Amino acid sequence: MTMKVYLAGPEVFLSNAKEVLAHKSELARAAGFTPLAPGDLEIPRTDSKYERGIAISAIDEQLMLASDLIIANLTPFRGISADVGTSFELGFMCALGRQVYGYTNVAASYLERTSRDYYKGMINSDASGKLTGSDGLSIEDFDMADNLMLEGGIISRGGVFVRKAVPDGRVLTDLAGFKECLILAAEKYLR
Secondary structure (H helix, E strand, C coil), rough: CCEEEECCHHHHHCCCCCHHHHHHHHHHHHHEEEEECCCCCCCCCCCHHHHHHHHHHHHHHHHHHHHEEEEEECCCCCCCCCCCCHHHHHHHHHCCCCEEEEEECCCCHHHHHHHHHHCCCCCCCCCCCCEECCCCCCCCCCCCCCCHHHHHHHHHHCCCCEECCCCCCCCCCCHHHHHHHHHHHHHHCCC
């Protein structure tokens, strides 16, 4: 029996989401895994958008419950951090005690992105080195790719967090980090 891997990430929002997820599924199968991805199950027709959203959430949870492993695309999406849905999925799998891997296609640290993209360089440092934004809120400075709970959750469970730098036009579509996660997970769990 092969391990089932849940493919999480903001690719579901791409105009060619089906093709991208199909390619990721092909790569997972080639590495020896059985891929499970959002969109694999039929979403029932509902009377409202709200009910449809609840149905999609339930289906994705079903897929995660059936999975042994998650590979999460934690590339910043619509802001300075990973997609919030993908972050939920990573936390869900961590809570289940499943194997967790993640990758990002943006090499800049969370601190760099917060300073540059959110505060536009307007950060302060006190005598102890604590960083704050122009609004007085403290800023995480742990040399991590995103919020410490994401990378910490992966590393503390024996997973790997891969950080890549890819051209802007390929940030949400480049699969080098995904492939590296597949290789590392296969070496650990399938050999």
